[in-house]
Amino acid sequence: MMDKAEAANAFEAAGPLAAAATLAAMQKRIAELEAALRESGHAIRALRESELRYQEIFDGASDIILVLGLDGRRLAWNAAGEQILGYSAEEVMAMSVREFAHLVVPEHRERVRQALSDKLEGRNPASRYEADFMTKDGRRVTLEVNSRLLCRDGKPVAIQGILRDITERKRIEQALRESEARYRDLFENASDIVYVHDFEGRFLSVNRGVERVLGYTPADAKHLTMTHIVAPDHRVRALQAIAEKRAGRAESTQYELDVIAKDGRRVTLEISSRLFREQGELVGVHGMARDVTQRRQTEKSLRESEARYRTLFNSAQDVIYCHDMQGWVLDINPATEALFGYRRDEARSINVLDLIVPESRPAARAAVKRLLEAPETTVRYEATLVTRDGRRLTLELVTWVVLENGKPAAFQGIGRDLTERRLAERALRESEERFRRVFDAAPLGIALVSLTGQILRANRAVCEWLGYTPEEVAGRRYSDFNHPQDIEETVRFTRELVEDANLSSFQVEKRYLTRRGEVVWGRLTVVTVRDSDGRPQYLLGMIEDITQRRTLEEQVRQAQKMEAVGQLAAGIAHEFNNLLTVVAGYAGLLERRLSPTSIERSSPDLLHRYAKDILTAVSRAATLTGQLLAFGRRQQQQLAPLNVNELVTSTARILRPLLEPQITIVTDLSPDLGIVVADQQQLEQVLANLAVNARDAMPQGGTLTLRTLNVWHESRPEVSGGATFRARHANDETIRMNPYVMLEVADTGVGMTEEVRQRIFEPFFTTKPIGKGTGLGLSVVEGIIAQNKGFITVESEVGKGTTFRIFLPRGELL
Structure with a gap:
C-alpha cells in the first residue's frame, strides 16, 4: 500500500483525470475492506459462540472425549474421563505415552494398538470397538471406543475418541445370558418332556427330555405332530384336550396319554398343559409330560401280585393262616382245611391255642411276645397241634405281625408239616448210629477228611495202627502222619480226584509215621463223597496195613540184589584185576629202579612215565568206583535250583579236550528256559558220559x-521209530500233568541196531572192545536221571546217529 506522500505525488504526477480515477479506486477498495472487516467480525463472533457451545458439550458430556496427537500426546481430556477412570486432565496430560497406554488392560492393548494403526493407515477410518480399562482405584471398566481422524488441509493431525462406559450394560447382558443359559439348561435337562405345540398339534419347541423318554431327538420332534406319536386309541383324548383349551373352557388340563416311542414301545405320559401366549396372542399349548410307565406297571404288578398271593394262598400245599391278636382264626387256606379237617367257616370259631398241645404252648407264647416287641421281624418255631380227628402233627411255623396304620392288627403265618421229616430224621439218626458202630468196629483203617485236608473223624483201627487216640487225630492235617517224601504225590492225586468229576477214586501204596516215629506201609484208597449236584463234600480214605507184605518184598528184592551183586563182582573182577596188574607192574619197576642196591639207573623221564601210568590206572579205578556208587543210588545228592543252559555252556568247555578235533560241538539253548532242582555234579557226569559215547x-x-527246550507233556512224550521210553520214578500222571525242561544230546555217528538199543541201559552191557568200556555209563546216566525225578528216551538208527532226550521237572513241579 502507498502512504499519503506517495499518493500525493501520484496524484500530482498523474494529472487531474488520473488522480480522479485513482481516488475512485481507492474509495472502492476502502469500502470493500470495511465490508470484509464487518463480515470478519460476524465470523469471529460465530466462532466464539461455536467454541462456547463445543466447550459446553465437551465439559458436560457423559462420555469421555479424548483427543490424541499423532505423536501420542493428549490434546484434550474432558471431565467425564475423571468421573469414569478417576484421572483428571492434568494427570492424563502428565502421563507418558507408555503410562497412558497401560490404562488399557494387557489383554486388550493389542486390540487398541491395531485400531489406532488401522485408523492412521486408512483401513478403518470409523472403527468402533470395546476395550477394558483400569480405573485409578483399580476397578476394571469396559468402554466402547468410537474414534475418527481430525484433518487440516486434508492431512490428519489428531485422533478424536469418544469412550462410553458400558460396564453396567455388559454386566446386564452377561446376567441375561446366564439367566437364559440357566433357563435353557433347566429346559434341556429337565427329566420330564417340556414342549410347545400349536393348535394343530405341530411341535414348536421341545427339550431333550423327549429323546430320553421317547427316543426322538428335538430335530425329529419338529417334524412330528401329536397325531404321529399319540397311540391311536388315545388320539381323541388328546384332540379333545386341545379343543377345550382353544375354546376357552379350560386354561390348563391334566390327563394321561399313551404315546408310541421311536423304537415302538408304548409309553404312558402324565400330561400337565396350559395355553401358551406370545405378546398377548394365543399361539398354542405349553406343557410338561412325565413318564409314568414304570409307575403304572408297578401298580399293575401290585394288582397282579395280590392276585398271585390269592392264588398262592388257595393253592399252596403248606398251611397258611391268619388270626387276630387274641388268637381267634380269621382265615385259613384249603391246605389247612385238608390237613386239620376244619372248613374255613368252622375255623373262624376256633382259637389257635386250643389246637396247640400243652407242651408246645410256651414256645407259641414266646413267639408272640417276640413279635410284639419287634413287629417288623418274623419268628420261626416248632409246635405240635391236634387235628379234628385227634392226630398230632409237628409243624414248623413262620409267623409275622400284620400292621395297620403302624399298629399290630393280626398275626399271619405259614406252617409246614414236619411229621414225616421228623420220622425220617429219627430213622437217619438210627442209620448214623449203625454206621458209627460199623465205622469204629471195622478192622480196616477208615478216615473222613475235609477238602482242606483236616481229619474229621478216624476209626479205632487207623488210630491204633498209628499209635494215637481218636481225639488226638481229629482236627489234624492228614499230611502230619505221612512220610515227608510221600506227601507231594498224595496231595497231587487228591487234588486231581477232587477237581475231576469223572474220577471216582485213586489207590496208592505209601509210607506213614507212627507216634514212635516208625515207618509203616499202607495201601490207601481215597473216594470223593459228592452231593446230589456233583459238588465234592469230603474225602473218605481207607487204609490197609501192608507193612508185612512190603517187608517180605524188600527181603526178596534184597536177595535179588545180592544175586546181582554177585554178577557185578564177577563183572568187575576182570576190570579191577587189569588195573591192579598195571599198578603192580609199574610199582615193581619203580621199586627195582629206585632200590639202593640196584645197578640199573633210569632217567627221570622214564620214572615219570611209570608213575603217570600208575596214576592213570588208579584214576580209572576211582571212576569205576564212582560209577558203581551212582548205579547203586548211594551217592549223596546236593539238590539246588539249576539253570540247565548255564550247565550246558560250562560243561561244553570241559568236554572240548575230551573230544577229537574233528568233532564239532553245537549248542541250541532256549532263552526262556525254566529252572530245575537237581544235583549239578550228577548232571555234569550225565553230559560227560553221553559225550564220551558220542565221541x-x-x-x-x-x-x-x-x-535245551521247555516242554509240557499232556501224554507220554511221542518218539519216532522204535525209541525206548524209560520212567523209573515218573509215573504216567506226572508226565501228563507237569512242565519239563528237555536236554537233548544228539550225535551224527554210526547209530545202533534195534537189538543194541533195547539193551543199552542194562548194567555191564557194552559194544566196545575189552578194556575200552565197563558197560556202566548209560546205567549210571539212567540212575542219576531217576534220582532227579526225570526220565530219558533214546532214538537211533544205523548210519543216522543217536539222540538222547532227558526230561527234568521244572522247579514248580517240585
Missing part, C-alpha cells in the same frame, strides 16, 4: 548237538 560213535568226526 566213540564218531571215529571219523561229526557234530555233537546240545539242545
